[in-house]
Amino acid sequence: xxxxxxxxxxxxxxxATLSSPHRLRVIAALxxxxxxxxxxxxxxxxxxxxxxxxxxxxxAAGLVSSQLELSEEGKAMKYYELRRxxxxxxxxxxxxxxRTLTTEKGSER
Amino acid sequence: xxxxxxxxxxxxxxxATLSSPHRLRVIAALxxxxxxxxxxxxxxxxxxxxxxxxxxxxxAAGLVSSQLELSEEGKAMKYYELRRxxxxxxxxxxxxxxRTLTTEKGSER
DNA sequence: AGTACATGCCAATGAACATTAGCAGGTGCC
DNA sequence: GGCACCTGCTAATGTTCATTGGCATGTACT
Numbered sequence: 001x002x003x004x005x006x007x008x009x010x011x012x013x014x015x016a017t018l019s020s021p022h023r024l025r026v027i028a029a030l031x032x033x034x035x036x037x038x039x040x041x042x043x044x045x046x047x048x049x050x051x052x053x054x055x056x057x058x059x060a061a062g063l064v065s066s067q068l069e070l071s072e073e074g075k076a077m078k079y080y081e082l083r084r085x086x087x088x089x090x091x092x093x094x095x096x097x098x099r100t101l102t103t104e105k106g107s108e109r
Numbered sequence: 110x111x112x113x114x115x116x117x118x119x120x121x122x123x124x125a126t127l128s129s130p131h132r133l134r135v136i137a138a139l140x141x142x143x144x145x146x147x148x149x150x151x152x153x154x155x156x157x158x159x160x161x162x163x164x165x166x167x168x169a170a171g172l173v174s175s176q177l178e179l180s181e182e183g184k185a186m187k188y189y190e191l192r193r194x195x196x197x198x199x200x201x202x203x204x205x206x207x208r209t210l211t212t213e214k215g216s217e218r
Numbered sequence: 219a220g221t222a223c224a225t226g227c228c229a230a231t232g233a234a235c236a237t238t239a240g241c242a243g244g245t246g247c248c
Numbered sequence: 249g250g251c252a253c254c255t256g257c258t259a260a261t262g263t264t265c266a267t268t269g270g271c272a273t274g275t276a277c278t
Binding site: 131155159162163180182 | 236239
């Protein structure tokens with residue numbers, strides 16, 4: 001049922017990751033096909049450093065995947081690709097997720 | 110289609126609100142029926158002040174509703190109730206949401 | 219050598235957040 | 249009056265987060 005959010009902690013991570021306008025735009029941009037960092041940054045009009053941070057979080061949440069490729073000219077290109085996901089957010093899902101929540105004080109926020 | 114998240118900004122708010130273990134627990138607790146603040150705080154084992162903050166956010170996101178009632182003894186009781194919601198989180202939804210995003214610098218995070 | 223493009227990382231800033239403790243108000247009951 | 253409930257607010261704390269700018273790496277082309 002829940003693709004990228006099996007455990008409660010994972011659900012929290014996915015939701016936290018998606019609750020950012022920047023990251024939503026990144027996903028929207030990647031929906032049109034894979035792309036590499038520098039170009040994506042130019043298209044989105046944000047700095048490369050900033051984009052990298054967001055991409056890392058998206059990848060950590062399992063929403064995108066990356067592959068480092070060597071272009072024909074030998075340049076290192078890091079391509080990011082959208083990963084298909086589907087989460088049906090309802091009270092029932094949450095009821096389930098809460099059971100597998102790590103009650104660590106650290107990850108409250 | 111999207112119940113509590115028509116615009117992109119609303120989607121962001123809902124997701125941000127749900128990306129908190131505390132708030133997920135609150136929702137889970139309210140799934141069992143309406144409850145008032147002090148009692149809910151006791152059941153969840155958190156302070157009343159903290160719970161109030163989270164309840165306000167949940168209400169701002171449209172995920173719960175509240176009604177102030179006078180008990181028979183005249184005590185003021187604030188009851189919170191879970192609001193039914195359903196968001197199907199997919200790349201397509203995000204693609205749509207991004208179009209109605211307010212690009213304000215302030216609400217980035 | 220200099221320019222243009224790609225990657226990665228880190229230190230510093232400011233802003234936003236989570237949480238606590240304390241204060242105020244109100245009612246009813248012993 | 250004093251205790252036990254209920255509500256609401258705020259100031260202060262520590263802790264994360266977002267964002268920028270800079271620096272270092274590499275390749276290829278002129």
